Amino acid sequence: MTAQERQIGRVLRSTTAGYTVGCRELTAEQSRPMPEFGQLVKAQMLNGDTIYGLIYCVTIEDDAFVRQLVAAGVEEAEFIEDQRQRRQVPVVVDVLTVGYGRGDAMIHRLPPQPPRTLDPIFACDGAEFVRFTAEPDWLRIVLAAQDAPVDQLIVAALRAAAEARPADQRQPYKVAAGRELARLLSLDIARLDGILRQLR
Amino acid sequence: MTENLTDDQAWEEMTSATEERAAAKAAAERAERLGVISGGSLSKGLDVKLDRDTDIEKLAVGRYVVAHGRRARFFCMITDIALDSTNPLIAKQPPDMSDPLLAEIHRGTTTFGAVHLSPLLLMEESSDEVKPIKTVPEHFTPVATASQAEVSQVFGEEGAQKVGGKAIHNFHIGAPLDMENVKVTLNLERLVERSSGVFGKSGTGKTFLSRLLLAGVIRDSVAVNLIFDMHNEYGWAGTSEELGGQVKGLKQIFPGKVSIFTLDDESSRRRGSNPDYVVNIGYDQIVPEDLEMLTGILNLSEPQIGAMYALHRNFKEQWLNNLLNEEWIKAQRGTNPDTQKEITGLRAVAEETGQPLNVLAALQRRFERMRNYSFLKPKVLDNSVDRIMRYLDAGTNIVLEFGRYGNDLGAYIFVANFLTRRIHERYVEKKELSFGREGQEPRHLVITIEEAHKFLDPAVAKNTIFGAIARELRKYNVTLFIVDQRPSGIDSEVMSQIGTRVTMLLDNPEDIKAVLSGVSGGDALREVLARLDTKEQALILGHAVPMPVVVQTRRYDPDFYRAMGLRSAEELGARLDENRAAMRPPKDFAGFD
Numbered sequence A: 001m002t003a004q005e006r007q008i009g010r011v012l013r014s015t016t017a018g019y020t021v022g023c024r025e026l027t028a029e030q031s032r033p034m035p036e037f038g039q040l041v042k043a044q045m046l047n048g049d050t051i052y053g054l055i056y057c058v059t060i061e062d063d064a065f066v067r068q069l070v071a072a073g074v075e076e077a078e079f080i081e082d083q084r085q086r087r088q089v090p091v092v093v094d095v096l097t098v099g100y101g102r103g104d105a106m107i108h109r110l111p112p113q114p115p116r117t118l119d120p121i122f123a124c125d126g127a128e129f130v131r132f133t134a135e136p137d138w139l140r141i142v143l144a145a146q147d148a149p150v151d152q153l154i155v156a157a158l159r160a161a162a163e164a165r166p167a168d169q170r171q172p173y174k175v176a177a178g179r180e181l182a183r184l185l186s187l188d189i190a191r192l193d194g195i196l197r198q199l200r
Numbered sequence B: 001m002t003e004n005l006t007d008d009q010a011w012e013e014m015t016s017a018t019e020e021r022a023a024a025k026a027a028a029e030r031a032e033r034l035g036v037i038s039g040g041s042l043s044k045g046l047d048v049k050l051d052r053d054t055d056i057e058k059l060a061v062g063r064y065v066v067a068h069g070r071r072a073r074f075f076c077m078i079t080d081i082a083l084d085s086t087n088p089l090i091a092k093q094p095p096d097m098s099d100p101l102l103a104e105i106h107r108g109t110t111t112f113g114a115v116h117l118s119p120l121l122l123m124e125e126s127s128d129e130v131k132p133i134k135t136v137p138e139h140f141t142p143v144a145t146a147s148q149a150e151v152s153q154v155f156g157e158e159g160a161q162k163v164g165g166k167a168i169h170n171f172h173i174g175a176p177l178d179m180e181n182v183k184v185t186l187n188l189e190r191l192v193e194r195s196s197g198v199f200g201k202s203g204t205g206k207t208f209l210s211r212l213l214l215a216g217v218i219r220d221s222v223a224v225n226l227i228f229d230m231h232n233e234y235g236w237a238g239t240s241e242e243l244g245g246q247v248k249g250l251k252q253i254f255p256g257k258v259s260i261f262t263l264d265d266e267s268s269r270r271r272g273s274n275p276d277y278v279v280n281i282g283y284d285q286i287v288p289e290d291l292e293m294l295t296g297i298l299n300l301s302e303p304q305i306g307a308m309y310a311l312h313r314n315f316k317e318q319w320l321n322n323l324l325n326e327e328w329i330k331a332q333r334g335t336n337p338d339t340q341k342e343i344t345g346l347r348a349v350a351e352e353t354g355q356p357l358n359v360l361a362a363l364q365r366r367f368e369r370m371r372n373y374s375f376l377k378p379k380v381l382d383n384s385v386d387r388i389m390r391y392l393d394a395g396t397n398i399v400l401e402f403g404r405y406g407n408d409l410g411a412y413i414f415v416a417n418f419l420t421r422r423i424h425e426r427y428v429e430k431k432e433l434s435f436g437r438e439g440q441e442p443r444h445l446v447i448t449i450e451e452a453h454k455f456l457d458p459a460v461a462k463n464t465i466f467g468a469i470a471r472e473l474r475k476y477n478v479t480l481f482i483v484d485q486r487p488s489g490i491d492s493e494v495m496s497q498i499g500t501r502v503t504m505l506l507d508n509p510e511d512i513k514a515v516l517s518g519v520s521g522g523d524a525l526r527e528v529l530a531r532l533d534t535k536e537q538a539l540i541l542g543h544a545v546p547m548p549v550v551v552q553t554r555r556y557d558p559d560f561y562r563a564m565g566l567r568s569a570e571e572l573g574a575r576l577d578e579n580r581a582a583m584r585p586p587k588d589f590a591g592f593d
């Protein structure tokens, strides 16, 4: 898959802590990746940095045509599919920035600048996901997020990160990550327990 | 891959020996590492958070650990073990530990083990010396189980050592609790330098431990021993309850260094101990002082004691012979000063000595019992004390077996007191001569007595020889090794002179108080004492150890005999064969041209 093929959309607006991506459609043709909750995505900066983020919200808004189709009671599959493919407003994907890459290093801090509008956003492949999650410090950034459904996001991201690893490393990875969470959430045992249970 | 490396690269790839050694050391440290210091104070002790991999169920209080600080190592002991958590709520809402993932995550993170340490000594990197502890290690200093080298640095390396030009011998006495393979040693010179004691209730292993210690003293010739072997356990074939069999006595382990003397030849021979000398005491050798100690046992009254002295004044060394000699008494004649009539027998003796007749008659009855002691003879040709002194002077240790008299407290106390008084006198003489350079200093003598409280109870300790020896310290090169199950019965002043105290389990609070009297940190030790096993565990404190230590005592078994230098007949035979084989020319040897 080329980088072009892994593109999921372009930046609509951004802040240091995160950005919003507009995607053309949700149901992709075969090759296009669909934005997924908990997925790791990246933006390429001019200075060579790569900004990483986790998808925490996918919003599909209505538009005038959708309303009309629903109001008119259109049932033909043809119309519905056509409407879905050619949307007037983009699917909106909210991304939480969790770090950046500089050279070979993965840095679990907020980047100096956010991506600019209309920068392309790409889905990361498994290897990159594994590299980014090798150290558990990104969990700290997620836990500090304001608007995201933090616990669910952590569960989804950790499960995906484990899944990206070879079968024999999945359990040890979950244990190591779980211990980091146990340290970070030692004051909130009920919450910790909730997350860990969903990690199983 | 490797083929493509140049020689230089290959060289670079190789780990150097120092690196390897460092890696091995680091690995060893990791293996023994328990956790990190998490808090505490010098006065209240240190807290350690255990590492996840440390199995709390394998720890035990009493283990020695070392905190590896940046500048120094801190030698500490585990005094408590606890369960802790980062959040107390977790105890109230326990996670589902049946799930392996959850269990693995929680163990060591939210929930973890903790131990409490009592800091004991400081070991500076630059020197081998240990110092009293005056500070604590930093936060998160790694803590590891103490190694043999570290324990040896504190207690002394096993075996002979030269310290400041003086030879010392460190004797392996046992292992710290929970550290089976580590040896704790005790300084034998310091053990005998002042009087020492082994205490503990019946069956805790006092006799076994005493024999073990005495074996060390004998092997290294640290002092010469005189052992009053009340129950025939030291010289030849002591019995072991547990093995239901016999263990070797000191003479069997050191045939050339130990002689067995006996009071009861018949019993000694029956047990196969082959005594070297039979001790007999003549009535004419006994003076009233020898019997004064028996006041309690013979139930002597004040007037009776007075009468003894009067008899002695009148008849000199024949006093006891005469008193017990019916013929002689019958033959006595005198006159009654009031009536001027002739009087005979005991009445005449009473008249002559100025003692009431009934007192003399009672004294006679009390002494009747002595006729049953076959070791007491009206007259003996050989002086037992001379004989004992000759052996001791030559460095031969003596075990005096009591045979059947061991069950007779009167006989035991009488003989021990009789001999010790005289031997002590000789030592005083010799020592004083040596001050004037007229003679050699006598060899340091250690006198072992069991049931010591009978000799040292407050009523008699003031005026018996044993009390005097304990009090005069080592002035005359004689010290005591006392073995006792009722230390509270020992005069407190004497107790305060006992330099090294080895105590096994005691349950009577009075006894515990007695052995810990005058010891700093007594409260903590009381706790330790009460928790000892019922057998073969001892708390050692005092002069011979740098700090109080609890040990699992060394086994007195064939391995021990071997360590003391005893070789079995088969081994000696094999050695002989080896030597012979080495000396015999090979089969095809055709001779020198």
Ligand SMILES: Nc1ncnc2c1ncn2[C@@H]1O[C@H](COP(=O)(O)OP(=O)(O)OP(=O)(O)O)[C@@H](O)[C@H]1O
Binding pocket: B200, B201, B202, B203, B204, B205, B206, B207, B208, B209, B239, B240, B241, B242, B243, B485, B535, B536, B553, B554, B555, B556, B557
């Ligand atoms: N170091 C040891 N090695 C081997 N066995 C031992 C040791 N210490 C004690 N024992 C076992 O414990 C038993 C009791 O020990 P010992 O006779 O020394 O007790 P004690 O305290 O002298 O008892 P008592 O007060 O009755 O004289 C021994 O018979 C032996 O079986």
Ligand SMILES: [Mg+2]
Binding pocket: B206, B207, B208
């Ligand atoms: Mg005994």
